[in-house]
Structure formats: C-alpha cells, structure tokens
Amino acid sequence: MDTEAYRAGKLTGWKHPEITQEIIDTVGGRKALMEQIRALEKEGLIQVTYRDMGSDVKRIDLPVAAVEKLCQREGMEDSRQRQLRYLEEVRAWSAPVQEVPWLRSYYEDLIRRLEAGKIVKEPEDPDLFRCLNTLTELKEPVWERVFSCMVFKNSKKFRSGGCREKVISVLKNGLYGCPFYEEGMTDDGLLAACGILTYSQTLEWKGPLQYQIMEVQADTSMLRYGCVLNAQTLEHAKISGCSGCVSTVMTIENKTNYENMAYAExxxxxxxxxxFSPKELRFLSGLCSVLPAGVKYLHWGDMDYGGIRIYQYIKRHLFPELIPYRMGARDFEEAIRMGAGIDLEESAKEKLENMDAGELDGLxxxxxxxxxxxxxxMLLAAACSR
Structure with a gap:
C-alpha cells in the first residue's frame, strides 16, 4: 500500500484486496494461497468471508492499520515507515544548518512534503545533502576537485557522480532564496560565488593597470592586446595603481566585442x-581607490534580460557610478534597423515583464x-554586412 494519505499517516479504514490469478500463481497455487489466508486470519491481520463451505474466499477485509505488520511479516519496508525514515534522515541533515536560511528553507520544504505524504526522492541520495552541508562549512574558496575530496574522498565524484547538477538545481531554486544566485549566472559562476572554483575562472583586461603580487609590481600598459590573470593569481594579486591617465573604465560582456576594442591609453x-566571480570582484574592488575622481564607468552588454541583470549586478557589487553604454532604447531600435534582432523567447519575456529594469526600463x-x-x-556582424 503506497498512497499519499497512507504515507502521511492516515491509518484508518479498510482495504479489500482482490484475489487474481496472478496472485494465486505468485504464492504457488490456490492451496498455498488458502493456507496463507488462514494464517493471516489467525494472527488477526485480516478478516475473511468464506464461501463454498470454506474452500474459497468471498472477500478479504484488511484494516489499513495492519499493513505495517504485514510488511514486517514479509520482510518488506512499509511505505509509511519509509516516509518516517526519510523524515528522520532529513531532520538530521537539517539540524547543523539551522543558521543558514536558504539551506534551512530547502530542508523545511522537504520535511513539509514528506509530512504531507508526497513522494520525495531526495533522501534516496544522501550525497546531495552531504554536498550542500559541506558547502556551508567553507571558510575560503576551494577548487572543485578539492571540494569533491572533502565530501567523498574522491576528486572526481562531485562532477562525475551527478551531485554537481543536483547542487546547482537547489541553488537556483528561487523557493529557497540562495543569496549567491543571480538570474542568468552560469553554473561555474554560481559555484564560484558559493566558494567552489573551477580552472576556467580568469580575468582579462586591456589598459594601463598596475597590480602587485607578493613583492612584485606588474604594469600591463605595454600589453596592448590584453592581459589575462588566472584564478590563482587573482587570489593573491591586488591593484596598486595605473600607469596612465585613465578617464574611462568599460566592462564588456562578450569576448568578441572585447577583443574588437583597440587599446587606448x-x-x-x-x-x-x-x-564576475568573487575573486574577480575582490580584485577589481581596489580599482576605484586608485583612479581619480571623475572617471566614467561604463558597461556594454547584450540588450536582453540577461544583459540587464549583468549590468545591475556590476553596478550593485562593484561600480556604483556605472552607466550603460550603447544599451538604451534608441541604440536598441537602431540595432533592430540594422537587422541585429533575435526573437525574444517566451520564458525570457515573462521574466523581463516582472523585473525592475531601473534606468534600463526604456530598453x-x-x-x-x-x-x-x-x-x-550581432552588432559587429550587422556592421560587417553593410
């Protein structure tokens, strides 16, 4: 018996199982079936109405409250007992993270569903809970493979075992309110925001920026085609100044457009x-303090839902004086006339309708x-085709 009401603990009422030929064959024939029925009746687990002088069964009455004992008798886990076991396990995983609101909300949601008798698959995979709880214990960012070793004593299991996708799904679920997630984040970016790093995290720029790593000063003004810092360098470096007179700082969302920008002193x-990842934010947070007053902070990105979110994220977390570049309504209309438009997806339309676009409301x-x-x-492609 495995109904929602039963799993929720409603153990009153009766069931009337029907004897089918399949059941008769399963137990080894009618004689064996009758022996089992009489044994269960004798134990008080069922009530039986006989016919044909007791040689056949007219009806079996099974009290719902007896289902658990029947399962125990057969060495099976009753669905209600399984539900209770899941509840106990989820509460145990929840106990150490009560001070982490988003993860507490996740476990509370599982508990509510289990108490309501819903089918909940998550407790079947405690590795997911192990990953989520370990995530909240991180004091410093760690490499993804190090995190996997921390959880599983295996450097590859987090990614290869499917837990990575499950963790990301929980983090992205708006019901739980994970503070690290911003709509439109890549999976790597989201994990980085939570402290799990991949080797793909780098920072690129063009311009006369100076930075210090340990006792070494580096000047990138001579690197006219750009500079790239890997994740480990980002962790230890800090901005120390500018070797030129910088009047404009521009963040650019897409690689093609960034590469297309010519060096300017x-x-x-x-x-x-x-x-930006947490390491990039930390590194770039030192930029404003080394630049003079009056510097313009611009952002150039896609004119879509994701582009607006990225602009707002950078303005909120990095450059408060940031303004959009070529992202206004007029720029958009000109781009459409150039043939650069792409159809708006229905899912993005709904999100866009519900968002506060702030100064990009015209867009x-x-x-x-x-x-x-x-x-x-598309702007570059449209310009090339003209």
Whole structure:
C-alpha cells in the first residue's frame, strides 16, 4: 500500500484486496494461497468471508492499520515507515544548518512534503545533502576537485557522480532564496560565488593597470592586446595603481566585442563574461581607490534580460557610478534597423515583464514592444554586412 494519505499517516479504514490469478500463481497455487489466508486470519491481520463451505474466499477485509505488520511479516519496508525514515534522515541533515536560511528553507520544504505524504526522492541520495552541508562549512574558496575530496574522498565524484547538477538545481531554486544566485549566472559562476572554483575562472583586461603580487609590481600598459590573470593569481594579486591617465573604465560582456576594442591609453577595458566571480570582484574592488575622481564607468552588454541583470549586478557589487553604454532604447531600435534582432523567447519575456529594469526600463519596454533582443556580437556582424 503506497498512497499519499497512507504515507502521511492516515491509518484508518479498510482495504479489500482482490484475489487474481496472478496472485494465486505468485504464492504457488490456490492451496498455498488458502493456507496463507488462514494464517493471516489467525494472527488477526485480516478478516475473511468464506464461501463454498470454506474452500474459497468471498472477500478479504484488511484494516489499513495492519499493513505495517504485514510488511514486517514479509520482510518488506512499509511505505509509511519509509516516509518516517526519510523524515528522520532529513531532520538530521537539517539540524547543523539551522543558521543558514536558504539551506534551512530547502530542508523545511522537504520535511513539509514528506509530512504531507508526497513522494520525495531526495533522501534516496544522501550525497546531495552531504554536498550542500559541506558547502556551508567553507571558510575560503576551494577548487572543485578539492571540494569533491572533502565530501567523498574522491576528486572526481562531485562532477562525475551527478551531485554537481543536483547542487546547482537547489541553488537556483528561487523557493529557497540562495543569496549567491543571480538570474542568468552560469553554473561555474554560481559555484564560484558559493566558494567552489573551477580552472576556467580568469580575468582579462586591456589598459594601463598596475597590480602587485607578493613583492612584485606588474604594469600591463605595454600589453596592448590584453592581459589575462588566472584564478590563482587573482587570489593573491591586488591593484596598486595605473600607469596612465585613465578617464574611462568599460566592462564588456562578450569576448568578441572585447577583443574588437583597440587599446587606448585613457581607457581600461574589462571583459566580464557575464557575472564576475568573487575573486574577480575582490580584485577589481581596489580599482576605484586608485583612479581619480571623475572617471566614467561604463558597461556594454547584450540588450536582453540577461544583459540587464549583468549590468545591475556590476553596478550593485562593484561600480556604483556605472552607466550603460550603447544599451538604451534608441541604440536598441537602431540595432533592430540594422537587422541585429533575435526573437525574444517566451520564458525570457515573462521574466523581463516582472523585473525592475531601473534606468534600463526604456530598453526593457522596447524589447517587449518589438519581441526582439540584441546580442553584442550581432552588432559587429550587422556592421560587417553593410
């Protein structure tokens, strides 16, 4: 017996199992079946109405409250007992993370569903709970494979065992309110925000920036085609100054457009690839303090839902004086006339309708009105085809 009501603990009432030929064959024939029925009746687990002088069964009455004992008798786990076991396990995993609101909400949701008798698959895989709880214990960012070793004593299991996708799914679920997630983040970016790093996290820029790592000073003004810092360098480096007179800082969302920007002594171009990782934010947070007052902070990104979110993220977390570059309603309309428009997906339309676009509300309304979006690269493609 495995109904929602039964799993929720409603153990009253009766069931009337029907004897089928399949059941008769399973137990080894009618004689064996009758022997089992009489044994169960004698134990008080069922009530039987006989016919044909007791040689056949007219009806079996099974009290719902006896199902658990029947399962125990057969060495099976009753669905209600399984539900109770899951509840106990989830509460145990929940206990150490009560001070972590988003993860507490996740476990509370599982508990509510289990108590309501819903089928909940998550407790079948405690590795997911192990990963989530370990995530909250991180004091410093760690490499993904190190995290996997911390959890499983195996450097590859987090990714190869499927837990990575399950963890990301929980983190992205708006029901739980994970503070690290921003709509549009890549999976790697989200894990990085939570403290799990991959080797793909780098920072690229063009311009006369100086940084210090240990006792070494580096000047990137001579690197006219750009500079790339890997994740480990980002962790230990800090901005120390500028070797030129920088008047403009521009973050650029897409690689093609970033590469297309020619070196300028008074401009610092930063490739943001989407949402900056925590290490990138930490490194770049020192930029404002070494630049003079009056510097312009610009962001150039896609004219779509994700582009607006990225702009707002950078403004909120890094450059409060940030303003959009070529992302206004007029820029959008010009791009559409150039043939750079892409159809707006229905899922993105709903999100866009519900978002507060702030100073980019004009762009938002233009996207909704036309049903189009514009990716940065399309501007270059459209310009080349003219």
């Amino acid at each position: 008074d401009t610092l171009y930063i490739y943001c690839h989407g949402f 938002k309304q233009a996207i909704l009105r036309t049903g189009k979006t514009v990716e940065q690269e």
